[in-house]
Amino acid sequence: QQPVQSPQAVILREGEDAVINCSSSKALYSVHWYRQKHGEAPVFLMILLKGGEQKGHDKISASFNEKKQQSSLYLTASQLSYSGTYFCGTVAGGTSYGKLTFGQGTILTVHP
Amino acid sequence: GAVVSQHPSWVICKSGTSVKIECRSLDFQATTMFWYRQFPKQSLMLMATSNEGSKATYEQGVEKDKFLINHASLTLSTLTVTSAHPEDSSFYICSARTGGANSYNSPLHFGNGTRLTVT
Numbered sequence: 001q002q003p004v005q006s007p008q009a010v011i012l013r014e015g016e017d018a019v020i021n022c023s024s025s026k027a028l029y030s031v032h033w034y035r036q037k038h039g040e041a042p043v044f045l046m047i048l049l050k051g052g053e054q055k056g057h058d059k060i061s062a063s064f065n066e067k068k069q070q071s072s073l074y075l076t077a078s079q080l081s082y083s084g085t086y087f088c089g090t091v092a093g094g095t096s097y098g099k100l101t102f103g104q105g106t107i108l109t110v111h112p
Numbered sequence: 113g114a115v116v117s118q119h120p121s122w123v124i125c126k127s128g129t130s131v132k133i134e135c136r137s138l139d140f141q142a143t144t145m146f147w148y149r150q151f152p153k154q155s156l157m158l159m160a161t162s163n164e165g166s167k168a169t170y171e172q173g174v175e176k177d178k179f180l181i182n183h184a185s186l187t188l189s190t191l192t193v194t195s196a197h198p199e200d201s202s203f204y205i206c207s208a209r210t211g212g213a214n215s216y217n218s219p220l221h222f223g224n225g226t227r228l229t230v231t
Contacts, residue, residue: 034220039227040225041205042205047219098218102157104154105154
């Protein structure tokens with residue numbers, strides 16, 4: 001079952017912050033975050049594992065609330081290069097081969 | 113490291129013909145590869161899981177006779193769209209992990225995708 005992302009779209013000015021949420025109805029092993037630019041393949045951002053993990057890279061960070069089966073991606077002081085579609089991907093319990101199911105995506109647009 | 117190469121980048125074919133897409137892991141061995149399909153402005157939908165040396169596992173609703181998957185070696189998986197029709201036009205992307213078949217704590221590395229247009 002596909003995880004649900006919110007919001008569907010975000011428009012920011014450079015330097016503003018954004019939060020993208022991802023929730024699942026299934027117990028999760030891990031949550032992955034990817035960014036995709038138009039016409040390109042998704043690029044890996046980070047993985048959060050079972051256990052309420054939080055991590056970050058530069059000004060992008062994420063958290064995973066294991067109890068609520070929710071993850072949030074935080075983009076602070078956004079840059080023009082942050083524009084793209086953000087997907088969360090989840091690996092649910094009982095999933096064979098660790099296959100990843102993606103949310104519907106959140107379109108992030110950063111303006112100067 | 114962890115480079116996945118996909119070929120071709122784009123292909124235009126006539127309705128009724130077959131198209132083969134190759135996915136190679138260049139610097140690692142991949143016992144499992146995943147094939148996704150993405151329609152414009154939509155999410156990546158998993159089509160099938162390709163397993164080296166055995167049959168692919170298809171997601172519900174994906175026709176195994178139409179989308180033939182072969183994973184002949186630890187570095188190569190192919191997807192053949194047989195008797196293609198305009199509704200098969202889409203962006204097909206393969207991916208693989210470096211951490212082994214069940215390494216849910218490893219990221220997926222994606223190929224650059226193949227844009228298929230069936231006329």
